[in-house]
Amino acid sequence: MSSLAHPALATPRRHWRLPPAATLALVPALAVLVAFWLLPLARLIALGSERRDGGATAYWQVLSSAQYLSSLAQTCALAVAVTAAALLVGAVVGCFLARQRFFGRSTLVALLTFPLAFPGVVVGFLVILLGGRQGLSASLGMSLFGQRWVFAYSLIGLFVGYLYFSIPRVILTVMAACETLDSSLEEAARSLGASHWRVVVDVIVPGLAPALVSCGAICFATAMGAFGTAFTLGTQLNVTPVAIYNTFTNYANFAMAAALSVVLGAMTWAVLLLARRLIRQTGATL
Amino acid sequence: MKRTPLFYGQLLFVLLVCAFMLVPVLMSLLAGLTRNYFQGVMASGMTLDWLNQVWTAYADTIWLSLRLAFACALCVTVIGVPAAYALVRMNNRFSRAFEELMVLPVAMPGLASALALLLTYGQLGGFRSSWLFILVGHVIFTLPFLVRPVMAVMQRQHLPILEEAAASLGAGPLRRFFSVVVPNSRAGILAGVLMVVTLSLGEFNLTWMLHTPMTKTLPVGLADSYASARLEVASAYTVIFLLLIVPLLIALQAVSNHLSRGDRR
Numbered sequence: 001m002s003s004l005a006h007p008a009l010a011t012p013r014r015h016w017r018l019p020p021a022a023t024l025a026l027v028p029a030l031a032v033l034v035a036f037w038l039l040p041l042a043r044l045i046a047l048g049s050e051r052r053d054g055g056a057t058a059y060w061q062v063l064s065s066a067q068y069l070s071s072l073a074q075t076c077a078l079a080v081a082v083t084a085a086a087l088l089v090g091a092v093v094g095c096f097l098a099r100q101r102f103f104g105r106s107t108l109v110a111l112l113t114f115p116l117a118f119p120g121v122v123v124g125f126l127v128i129l130l131g132g133r134q135g136l137s138a139s140l141g142m143s144l145f146g147q148r149w150v151f152a153y154s155l156i157g158l159f160v161g162y163l164y165f166s167i168p169r170v171i172l173t174v175m176a177a178c179e180t181l182d183s184s185l186e187e188a189a190r191s192l193g194a195s196h197w198r199v200v201v202d203v204i205v206p207g208l209a210p211a212l213v214s215c216g217a218i219c220f221a222t223a224m225g226a227f228g229t230a231f232t233l234g235t236q237l238n239v240t241p242v243a244i245y246n247t248f249t250n251y252a253n254f255a256m257a258a259a260l261s262v263v264l265g266a267m268t269w270a271v272l273l274l275a276r277r278l279i280r281q282t283g284a285t286l
Numbered sequence: 287m288k289r290t291p292l293f294y295g296q297l298l299f300v301l302l303v304c305a306f307m308l309v310p311v312l313m314s315l316l317a318g319l320t321r322n323y324f325q326g327v328m329a330s331g332m333t334l335d336w337l338n339q340v341w342t343a344y345a346d347t348i349w350l351s352l353r354l355a356f357a358c359a360l361c362v363t364v365i366g367v368p369a370a371y372a373l374v375r376m377n378n379r380f381s382r383a384f385e386e387l388m389v390l391p392v393a394m395p396g397l398a399s400a401l402a403l404l405l406t407y408g409q410l411g412g413f414r415s416s417w418l419f420i421l422v423g424h425v426i427f428t429l430p431f432l433v434r435p436v437m438a439v440m441q442r443q444h445l446p447i448l449e450e451a452a453a454s455l456g457a458g459p460l461r462r463f464f465s466v467v468v469p470n471s472r473a474g475i476l477a478g479v480l481m482v483v484t485l486s487l488g489e490f491n492l493t494w495m496l497h498t499p500m501t502k503t504l505p506v507g508l509a510d511s512y513a514s515a516r517l518e519v520a521s522a523y524t525v526i527f528l529l530l531i532v533p534l535l536i537a538l539q540a541v542s543n544h545l546s547r548g549d550r551r
Contacts, residue, residue, distance in 0.1 A: 022375035025368035025463070026384065029429065032365055036422050037391055040402035047405060093303050096296045108304060114535055115307050119488035121509045122524060126310035129317070134324060134517065136313065164310075167303065196292070225395025228490040228505070232512050241397050241491075248495075254405060261398030272393050 048259030058259035068243065068260065075240040076267070078155060079223035082162040083216045089163075090170025091212065095204065097171070098178035109175070116168040120161070120228025127161040127233065128152045153234045161229040166219045170212075177211035210279045217275030221268045240264050311528065318522035336522035340511075344523060347507035348530075354417060354503060355486040358424040359479045362432045365425075367475060370436035371467055388433060391426045396491025399423065404495060417501045423492040428485050432478030439474030439545070440467070473545055480538040487531055504530075 048058045062068045097109055115123070131137045131152035141149035151157050181204070189199050205212075227241040240260060248257035317323045318337065322330035369388075373381045391399055403423055408414050445467065452462045468475070490505040497506050504527055511520045 022372045024372075026372035026376075026381075028365040029369035029388070029433075030384065032425065033387060033429075036403065037399070037426050038387070040399075040406040041394075043406045044398065044402040089303060092296065093300050096300055100293065100296075102297075108300065110536075110539060111304055112300075112307055113539075114532065115311075117484045117488055117531060117535055119490045119505045119508075121490050121505050121512065122488070122527065125508070125512050125520060125524060126314065128512075129310045129313045129521075136309065164307070167307070221393050225397065225491065227395070227397050227494070228509070231494070231509060241395060244397050244401070245495075248401060257401060258405065261395065261401050265394045265398045268395065269390075269393055 044258045045262055047255050048262050050255060058255040059263070061256065062259045062263055068240075071238045071240050071243045072263065072267070074155075074238055075224060075264075078159060078162070078239065079220045082159060082166055082223045083219045085159075085163055086166035086170050086219050087212055087216050090167050090215075091174050091208065093167075094171040094174025095178055095208075098175040109171075112171055113168045115165055116172070118165060120165070120226050120230075121232050122228075123161045123164050124229040124232025126164065127157050127229070131157055131160065153237075155237065157233050158230055158237060158239065161233070162223045162226060165226075166222065169219060169222075170215050173211050173215040174208060177208050181207045213275050213278050217272050220271050224264060224268045224271075314521045314524045315528075316521075317518055318525040320518060323517050323521075336518045337526065339519055340523045340526060343519075344504075344507045344511070347502045347504050348526070350417060350501065351487055351504035352530075354421060354424065355483045357421055358428060358486040359482045361421065361425045362428055362482050363475065363479060366429055366432040366478070367436055367468065367471070368463070369429075370433045370440060370471075371463065373433070374437055374440045388430045392430055396427070396489075397495060399426065400492040400495035403492075415498050415500065420493055420496045420501060420503065423496050424486045424489055427489065427492060428482040431481045431485060432475070435477045435481070435545075436471055436474040439471045445470055473541065477538065477541045477545060480534055480541060484531060484534045484538065487534075488527075 051057055056064075093112065097105060097112075118126075129135055131150060133148070133150055133152075135150070135152060138148040138150055141147055151160070185207070186199055186203050189203050194202065225241060227245065230237050230239050230242045231245070241264070244257050244260045244264070247253050247260060316327065319332045319334070320327045320330060321333045321335075369384075373385060400423060403419075407419070413419055448466050448470065449462050452466045457465070488505060489503075490509065493503050493506055494509065497503060502510070508520075508523055508527060511523050515523075
């Protein structure tokens, strides 16, 4: 019966083997990706490795310049801090929303997940409304302690902004992962006398670990590459996307901008790969 | 169920996080409707003038963004749905490598992708200065967001059986694709299209590098107004953006709820 479905048998006139029709359906997408993604990427990588007047490639210049290295380190540290904070907050909120049923729960879920689609520029503006010169915290500090609390234009502002668009992603992932947790494990632990904390540490966190790792990697990647928020908060912030932008537009140093982008992209990609390997390992041991 | 103090502690925490998410949005809504934000709503009263001003100054960015988003959704659907079908049917080493390749533009910093596009195709004057240049960037970036949900729907339904039935009745591959595969995955396509439109409307990292003064999209205009306009105008502009994007998000949530309910059945 199933042989009827085979295209080669359904049309007996053909004697030679055609590639399955399904493969042909991939061609348009493959063509677009190769032409507008792989080819430009190869050009970007090649541009960074061209030897220039000093004889050094732009990659070497990036990796030997204290300024660029410190910007890369700062970007990385910020991304790690944002990821850790977002995972902590998002895991608590996500677990609570997934496991409890109460009035207004679905409204809360909707409100907490909307900011996922806000672009970085808008988030930057929201941070200015919170912590800018005329922002909420400034007027709050003024009325309570007589001094304006302004944090929006510094790394703290950037941290708050990145946290703002990372938390919804973690909440969504954790909620989805909670649905798949085996509740009998938790009941068993409780019946054996485990305290609430023991259950959280020994049952819930290991159960959520793969989801947390993969979501954390995505948060990290987003924070590494985010440009809109930093752009709104001020271009004197020393994070790598801003440095790339400045190198490209203000100094028209294309090779250097290309090399910086490649280094940033490679670091991001390495973290994503590492996360996937971690998940595969924990998946094997569980 | 008995509510413990822990429950109320966690609820309080959730409400605090919710406030963090919501308060700035409400502030922007308020600022966009206030005559003079620095004096306050009470002192200066409310007005729709700022919204009007934004509309006269930035209406073309809104139209361009909408056109871009729909063109992007169309392109991504045309190349993405067949690709999803192929990936589900092939399911071998090559198709998995292709999936990796497709997701890479999302993992790469948007600025880097935009730079790569600029350095490769920036010399083609006519292409560079038209909105199609931005469209290309958006299509590359949003493709996996359509292919993923479509693949998920194609994997779970009884598609092979339906296709076999159609084939046994004499339908060719094209006919099967359009009259069996596509109608059966319409929920996944809808979810993907909504996601693509939402992402394209809000895309900034790529667009900022790819735009020209003649091709400003909504987020680019927003960045402009944040840098140069009064706080009230910037807020009003943000409000217009949110009015565009929140209905899409509500629709998206409804569709994905529907999909996950179908999953459980």
